[in-house]
Amino acid sequence: MAATIFLGVESSCDDTSIAVINNEGTILANVVSSQIKEHAPFGGVVPELASRAHLRNIPVVFQQAMDQAQIGLDDIDVVAVTHGPGLIGSLLVGVNFAKSLAFGRNLPLVPVNHIRGHIRALFLEHGDLPLPALTLIVSGGHTHLFLVETPDHFVLLAKTRDDAAGEAFDKLAKMLDLGFPGGAIVDKLAQSGDPKAFPFNMPRFSDGALDYSFSGLKTAAAHQLRRDPQRFSEPEGQAIRDLCASFQSAVVRHLLQRVRQALKVEKVASLSLGGGVACNSHLRQSFRELGDKYRLPTYITAPKLSTDNAAMIAAEGRHLFQQGITGSLDLNPEVRLNAFDEVRLLTGR
Numbered sequence: 001m002a003a004t005i006f007l008g009v010e011s012s013c014d015d016t017s018i019a020v021i022n023n024e025g026t027i028l029a030n031v032v033s034s035q036i037k038e039h040a041p042f043g044g045v046v047p048e049l050a051s052r053a054h055l056r057n058i059p060v061v062f063q064q065a066m067d068q069a070q071i072g073l074d075d076i077d078v079v080a081v082t083h084g085p086g087l088i089g090s091l092l093v094g095v096n097f098a099k100s101l102a103f104g105r106n107l108p109l110v111p112v113n114h115i116r117g118h119i120r121a122l123f124l125e126h127g128d129l130p131l132p133a134l135t136l137i138v139s140g141g142h143t144h145l146f147l148v149e150t151p152d153h154f155v156l157l158a159k160t161r162d163d164a165a166g167e168a169f170d171k172l173a174k175m176l177d178l179g180f181p182g183g184a185i186v187d188k189l190a191q192s193g194d195p196k197a198f199p200f201n202m203p204r205f206s207d208g209a210l211d212y213s214f215s216g217l218k219t220a221a222a223h224q225l226r227r228d229p230q231r232f233s234e235p236e237g238q239a240i241r242d243l244c245a246s247f248q249s250a251v252v253r254h255l256l257q258r259v260r261q262a263l264k265v266e267k268v269a270s271l272s273l274g275g276g277v278a279c280n281s282h283l284r285q286s287f288r289e290l291g292d293k294y295r296l297p298t299y300i301t302a303p304k305l306s307t308d309n310a311a312m313i314a315a316e317g318r319h320l321f322q323q324g325i326t327g328s329l330d331l332n333p334e335v336r337l338n339a340f341d342e343v344r345l346l347t348g349r
Contacts, residue, residue, distance in 0.1 A: 005071060006078045007019070007078070008080045008310035009082065009097060010114075011086075012086025012114045014045045015309070016032070017309045020076075021124075029068035029069035035053045038050070047087045047088075051089030079101050079102045080111075080313050080314050080318070081097075081098035109331060110317040110325065111331050113316070115137060115142055115337075118137045119148060121274055121311070126272075129270055130269035130297055132268050133272050134268045135271075135272045135274070136271075136275075137274050138164070139165075140181075143165045143166075144159050152323075152341075155341070155342045155343070156339075156342070156344070157266070158210055158258045159211055162213055165251055165277050166183055169182050169251070170183060173185050183280065187281055190282065192245075193242040195246050198224055201216070210348055211346075214254070217247065224243060251283075252282050273298075273301070275306060
């Protein structure tokens with residue numbers, strides 16, 4: 001009998017999530033518990049606090065998802081869980097919860113790559129994308145540009161060498177004492193700022209590679225703050241709004257710069273965008289404008305499927321299970337886990 005109910009478990013960073021989807025890919029439940037209150041005083045995610053919060057939250061989130069989906073334990077056919085990449089303590093909570101459930105109920109266990117889950121979220125929301133698709137996945141911990149040649153074959157074209165884009169936004173917010181999570185706050189303030197007020201140079205690599213790098217932009221912002229601290233003394237004042245707008249514009253420009261370069265060398269049928277930073281209003285608008293310019297259908301995950309969530313993990317688990325791929329009960333988290341099947345890095349030479 002074919003599996004009909006897939007349970008997804010996501011705990012790679014600071015969001016605890018349990019989701020339920022059926023065999024047709026319909027989301028029956030997708031519950032996410034945020035840890036903003038735990039990490040806000042520190043201006044960023046504290047790994048030890050994250051793992052402890054996951055331990056408290058996961059049984060509650062699980063019950064909420066079961067209630068929302070209106071199912072019982074006997075209805076679950078497959079358990080899918082994020083096993084990397086991510087924070088080791090956070091991953092351990094989700095993996096051990098999923099293993100216990102699979103063992104106790106004698107269910108198949110499917111390990112899922114978190115980044116590939118973000119790509120699968122695009123298929124979950126939009127159906128069959130025109131392939132090959134040039135796909136940008138941008139989050140707090142990851143920045144990758146893929147060529148999705150088939151639903152199973154992902155080619156890595158560019159990646160970040162240091163900070164991820166979302167991490168850069170959070171660090172700017174911390175420098176400005178804006179609060180956590182920083183990305184949403186920077187986006188909000190940037191909407192009433194001047195994106196040309198502060199100059200930011202685009203990163204360049206001596207080896208000619210066209211990877212991403214956001215540490216230089218972060219350092220440039222820090223120099224602006226040190227150069228004239230009095231100018232930024234007013235909380236959420238115009239200078240801060242202008243710096244947020246200028247920094248956001250530079251980050252988006254850098255992200256799309258690599259996408260444009262890829263369009264010069266790769267023949268694609270569509271553009272797609274996912275990951276937590278896909279919630280950024282300027283990035284969403286600029287990405288759609290780029291698709292219009294190149295006359296390519298453009299797909300962006302909705303905010304609820306852009307940030308870390310278990311629906312994308314259940315969807316990737318469903319996809320893998322239908323191909324006969326499962327894991328074993330000795331599954332362990334893998335902090336560093338590649339999401340690609342092939343590497344074809346962009347170069348300016």
